Amino acid sequence: xxxxxxxxxxxxxxxxxxxxSYGNYPxxxxxxxxxxxxxxxxxxxxxxxxxxxxxxTVNRLEEIxxxxxxxxxxxxxxxxxxxxxxxxxxxxxxxxxxxxxxxxLSVVENVSISPIRVKGVAPGVARDKALKLLDRVGLADKxxxxxxxxxxxxxxRVAIARALAMEPPVMLFDEPTxxxxxxxxxEVLAVMKGLAAEGMTMLCxxxxxxxxxxxxxxxxxxxxxxxxxxxxxxxxxxHPRHPRAQRFLADLRH
Amino acid sequence: MxxxxxxxxxxxxxxLLIGQYPNGPLGGLANTLILSALSIALAxxxxxxxxxxxxxxxxxxxxxxxxxxxxxxxxxxxxxxLWSYFLVPLLTGADxxxxxxxxxxxxxxxxxxxxxxxxxxxxxxxEGQMDAARALGHSYLSAMRFIILPQALYNMIPSMISTFVAxxxxxxxxxxxxVPDLTFAASQVNNQLLTQxxxxxxxxxxxxxxxxWSLTYLANAVERRISRRRAGPANxxxxxxxxxAKIVSEQL
Numbered sequence: 001x002x003x004x005x006x007x008x009x010x011x012x013x014x015x016x017x018x019x020x021s022y023g024n025y026p027x028x029x030x031x032x033x034x035x036x037x038x039x040x041x042x043x044x045x046x047x048x049x050x051x052x053x054x055x056x057t058v059n060r061l062e063e064i065x066x067x068x069x070x071x072x073x074x075x076x077x078x079x080x081x082x083x084x085x086x087x088x089x090x091x092x093x094x095x096x097x098x099x100x101x102x103x104x105l106s107v108v109e110n111v112s113i114s115p116i117r118v119k120g121v122a123p124g125v126a127r128d129k130a131l132k133l134l135d136r137v138g139l140a141d142k143x144x145x146x147x148x149x150x151x152x153x154x155x156x157r158v159a160i161a162r163a164l165a166m167e168p169p170v171m172l173f174d175e176p177t178x179x180x181x182x183x184x185x186x187e188v189l190a191v192m193k194g195l196a197a198e199g200m201t202m203l204c205x206x207x208x209x210x211x212x213x214x215x216x217x218x219x220x221x222x223x224x225x226x227x228x229x230x231x232x233x234x235x236x237x238x239h240p241r242h243p244r245a246q247r248f249l250a251d252l253r254h
Numbered sequence: 255m256x257x258x259x260x261x262x263x264x265x266x267x268x269x270l271l272i273g274q275y276p277n278g279p280l281g282g283l284a285n286t287l288i289l290s291a292l293s294i295a296l297a298x299x300x301x302x303x304x305x306x307x308x309x310x311x312x313x314x315x316x317x318x319x320x321x322x323x324x325x326x327x328x329x330x331x332x333x334x335x336l337w338s339y340f341l342v343p344l345l346t347g348a349d350x351x352x353x354x355x356x357x358x359x360x361x362x363x364x365x366x367x368x369x370x371x372x373x374x375x376x377x378x379x380x381e382g383q384m385d386a387a388r389a390l391g392h393s394y395l396s397a398m399r400f401i402i403l404p405q406a407l408y409n410m411i412p413s414m415i416s417t418f419v420a421x422x423x424x425x426x427x428x429x430x431x432x433v434p435d436l437t438f439a440a441s442q443v444n445n446q447l448l449t450q451x452x453x454x455x456x457x458x459x460x461x462x463x464x465x466x467w468s469l470t471y472l473a474n475a476v477e478r479r480i481s482r483r484r485a486g487p488a489n490x491x492x493x494x495x496x497x498x499a500k501i502v503s504e505q506l
Contacts, residue, residue: 061385082393090391100386104405114390117400166390 011070012037012170012201013058018067020053027053028064029225035170040202042212042233045222046248051205052097054222055174058203059092060085071170090118093163093171097178099155101147101162107134108143111162119166126165133161137191153184157191164195171195173204209252213237221245258453266443270457273434281434283461285353289435290422290465292357297364297421298414304369306398309376319369326366332427335359339431356428364421371413375406408480415473419466426462436461 008014013035020028027050035041043051056062058069060076068075076088102110111130115121121129134140137157147155156176163171173192177185189211196202196215206212212219212233219236221229221244228242240246263270273281280288307319326334338359342350379402387397407414426437440458444451 059389061389086388086391086393089389092389094386094389096382096386096389098382100382102383102386102401102405104408113400114387114392117396118391162390 008073010036012039013203014068014070015054015058016068016070018054018057018064018069020057020062020064027225028057031067031222031225031227033220033227033230035201035203037169037201038199039217040196040200040215041204041218041220042216043203043205043220043222044207044209044212044248049223050225051222052174055172055203055205058172059089059094061094086118090114090166091168091170093166093168095156095159095163095171095173095176097175099147099152099159099179101155101159103147105146106143107139107145107147107150107158110147110158111165114162115165130161130165133164134158136164136194137161138187151184152180153187156180156184156188160188160191160195170201170203173202173206175205175207177206177208209237221248223248255453258450259457262443262447262450262453262457266439269443270436270439270461273439279353279434281436282439283436285434286422286425286436287465289353289357289360289425289428289433293360293364293421293425294418296357296361297368297417300361300365301368301372302403304365305372305376308369308373322362323366323369326363327370331359331363331424332430334363335427335431352428352431352433355431356425356433360421360424364417364424367420368414368417371410371417372406374413375410376402378409379406411473411477415470418473419469422466422469423462 011034015031015033018028018031019026031054043055045051053062057064058071058076060069064077067077069077071088071092074084074088076085102113105113108127108130111133112121112123112126115126115129116123131140131143134143137160139154139157139161142150142154142158147158150158160171160176176192177188180188185208189208192202192204192211193215204211204216216233218230219233220227221236221240221242223244229236229240229245231241236245237249240249269282271282272284273279275281275284279285304319304323307315308323310316335356338355339352342348342355383401383405384397387401388394392401425433425435428435429437429441432438437458440454444454447454
């Protein structure tokens with residue numbers, strides 16, 4: 001899988017020459033990349049390199065200064081009616097570092113509220129679907145609990161179920177395990193691995209190199225707002241080409 | 255002295271309860287309660303609209319409401335009441351009943367105060383909740399209605415209750431423009447008796463205290479019930495934001 005050989009039909013997300021800066025400080029400097037359908041891409045890089053900003057531009061939680069991000073054949077950063085943007089966003093699952101569950105709603109309501117309110121799914125149907133998804137992430141018994149009653153790992157699994165409830169063809173993960181205690185990282189990664197095995201297209205910012213090695217089809221290494229290297233994980237971890245990537249991996253091993 | 259008070263209540267309870275009604279306008283406690291309930295019921299939605307306008311990205315919505323809120327909060331309520339009472343008929347030529355003047359003034363005044371409470375509640379939630387709602391495809395208004403406001407308003411219940419209680423107390427100022435409320439009735443009683451102002455106004459104070467205290471009590475009970483339902487054994491997210499809300503309200 002190389003960067004430029006796919007046809008538009010195979011592309012899930014295409015990022016073209018994306019630039020973004022906060023004031024005079026450039027965060028993304030002409031990012032060129034694409035995610036192919038069914039592919040799992042892991043974005044890694046040192047902190048402050050622009051990883052989170054990049055993934056947040058993909059569903060336009062962050063605006064960009066120039067460039068385009070194509071999803072479903074549409075540039076999500078084109079001027080468009082908010083209705084269209086909301087529809088596009090509802091088809092891109094997003095999992096946050098801090099879960100951002102809705103604390104005033106029970107677990108099952110967290111998962112079913114958006115299908116009901118955004119897609120107009122009947123409440124009974126949405127609830128059944130939510131219970132199935134909760135079962136899938138191993139939390140069927142927590143359906144009636146409130147987010148405040150759950151551990152971090154459980155909250156993040158609910159957040160994944162909540163994103164899946166909108167039936168998105170693509171899932172984005174922004175450091176999904178960084179806010180978790182070490183013993184809870186595994187349960188979240190297991191759910192993500194399950195998703196990958198089912199063929200979900202995934203773009204993950206993560207520091208879990210074991211996950212990248214095992215599940216990713218490609219790794220993007222990003223530093224100072226530029227993608228310096230993209231490679232399959234075994235190649236990236238054994239023989240990183242870019243000196244900055246070599247240094248990053250050496251630092252990780254210590 | 256307790257005998258005096260009982261006699262006063264015996265002789266004047268109907269006047270204190272409903273004023274001159276049915277021979278004159280409805281007044282007394284009934285009118286105080288109606289004025290308070292209407293003020294609160296109207297100020298609450300007005301405050302949400304004010305708060306949303308102040309948080310809006312459109313300056314045309316944001317600026318006028320910001321100016322209104324600042325001016326209203328920076329002027330004594332009595333001043334606003336006198337303005338509405340004397341200036342509105344002068345400008346419009348309309349003969350507005352004093353009850354309506356008082357109601358409108360209270361709604362704008364308390365709406366402005368409450369809007370700052372609501373706005374603080376929204377801002378205190380942080381960006382994450384809105385981000386999550388937007389990422390799921392909610393429109394701004396849908397996110398506000400189903401995700402942000404339920405939490406913000408809940409967190410702000412203590413501050414909102416104190417504003418509601420303040421509203422009830424502020425209805426007494428209607429006295430200066432002859433709104434026939436409980437204070438007005440009590441002062442009528444006092445004018446007839448002439449010699450027992452302490453007893454009359456003690457009755458008045460006790461009645462106001464009872465109303466305000468029961469509202470506070472009721473609100474606290476409701477709040478405890480909700481937080482029991484929601485609170486977990488570990489990391490309850492409501493409590494830190496509630497603490498935050500209290501700090502914010504104390505600063506107002």
